[in-house]
Amino acid sequence: MVWKLITYTELYTPVPPYKSIYAIGIVENEEGVKRVVRIDRKFFGRLKTGMVGEVTESWSVFGNIPLFIPSGVEAREEKVALVTGGARGIGAAISIELAKSGYLIAVADILRDTEAENTIKAISNAGSKAVFVEMDVSRYESVEEGVKKVASEFGRIDVLVNNAGITKDSYMQRMSPDMWDAVIRVNLTGAYNCSRAVTPYMIKNGGGVIINVSSIVGLIGNVGQANYAASKSGLIGLTYTLAKELAPYGVRVVAIAPGFVKTRMALAVPTPILRDYLRRIPIPRLIEPEEIAKLVRHIIENEALNGIVIPIDLGTTISSLKA
């Protein structure tokens, strides 16, 4: 049976019990029978009065919900991922991995150097497109401007990876207030800034995913990293809260907590400390940035993941000094 859309609305105010956003339409068939239907939010921005399609029943605990599926409308255009600190290290690996699965990539980093250029090249070699956005995540105006640039370049933002991060290690008693502030500002405030700036775009195109790159240190603490550990724990609280606040709009928020990953950040740790660390964990090696990237891709694809912290740590969290 062919149904024609005669009026519709995109609902941005979620109501219980569904607590999600979707479009609602009235459709009519050839016999003049009209019914009210739900339309998936993935069609936001592409509905038009007069469109034809079919109506299917979608089972839910609350009853069978009539769903209108417009024919000839592709469910989604190309998707866009914004990766902060995407120039090198884990961020670069994530950018390349997502490029391979068809994402357009916005590489956001504080400055454009040769490593950034290499990452951008690798993205186009993977068959996708990249824009570089110069952005200091710790400054809201800079983030807002960068996000606007991405939206105007690519038209939408589906995924945000809050990956930019720094360390300024020292024992707390020797840690200056500046060291403390700098790390909190980039690692934690940066994630708030970026999440806040991209959320309206995600809601407008019917949802998205925010992934916060926390750390194992945010779960168990680490000597000499009070600022860093606090920032990474803070990201976990941010993840839990945004996961609750944004779920109705189709935005999922997940944190990952890597152990030591083979990037310049980990390699800056004094070798004796790294060696001692490896002795204590069940699988004694460093994690490859590509392994983190694969997890990120899985989180994006698996729509059941929300409001959790996923350790990816070769078993660090189950190890103890004596083990």
Next chain:
Amino acid sequence: MEVGVISAYSLKYELRTPKEVWDMIKEVTEGVIRKVDKGISEEEIDLVIVSNFSDRFGGLLHTAPLVISHLGLNSTKGFRVENACVSGGTALYLAWNFLKSGLVRNVLIVGFEKMSYLPSSMEINEVLMLAGHPDEVLVGSPFVSLYALIAAAYMSKYGVKEEDLALIAVKNHENGLRNPLAAMQKKISVEDVMKSPYISWPLKLYDSSLITDGAAALILSSEPRKYTDAPVMIRAVAMHHDHPGVFQRDDLTALRAVKKAGEEAFRSAGLTPKDIDVMEVHDAFTIAEIIVYEMLGLANRGRGVDLVRNGVTTFNGEIPVNPSGGLKSKGHPIGATGVGMVAEIYWQLRGEADQRQVPDAEVGLVENHGGTGATSVVAIFGR
């Protein structure tokens, strides 16, 4: 038989009142009795009709006996009415019929709603949504989305723009500035409306009435002149219905119940829209006020917007509509809404509306509807 309004009382509507519901009810009950020009005693109240949409908005049920006991437990009878957003209009309709039949002489109407009783607007919208058709509830269509369906159909049929709808919000907020009872006294511009976020495209935050706490009360009498030399007489009260589901209607852009109730009210009052000096109508969303103009015969189909654009329905126009600020600026505490609309017309026709007084108002009209217009009550009042 003559039926008149002999007293009206209202709390200032608030977005979030610190008052308990029972205190709100007591306050308006005592206030409306105190305000009767020549006085009325509690035992003269024969009937109490309480208008309240949901116990989720205040946590009280069975409120008529509470009021009756507060009045001294005489032989007064009472009950609650619920007819979605037209619970107040329905209370008026019932009171008027009881009085006309001679069964009672004086009726007290108490309308109240404390919507902030629920912690979030999400939950509030869920409760309101239940006043739709079951198919609409199943799909998960809160009221704003149903009015948005109507607005979208109306806009595409008549070439009306979002900026046009915004004019209603701007007018009603302008009016609300003159009303100390209004919950949101804030001047807004068309740009403010246009900049406000979409809540259900094409409707934005500023196209929507307010989630409000409030209470109002009226006393109606079949011997009005015994209690005041300046009663406001009820010339007609009509109630009509439409299919509850927007999808069930032949014309998605019409509000049949409003049209029918308006026609009947004008017919039985022997008046035409031209005779009305002031109106309070149900602007739950901006689109509703525009369609109500057309349904009441003030404008041709698709031309409702012209009335506000040309200043006909603004405060200084020929027929000021919603001088109180309407549901948009004064607020929409569901059970109190229709009661408060009648109170406004009562003050207007008695010349007691202070800064918002429409000069020489002699005939007033109230249009109060529920759901997306499944029930409408239109009442006409004169001096």
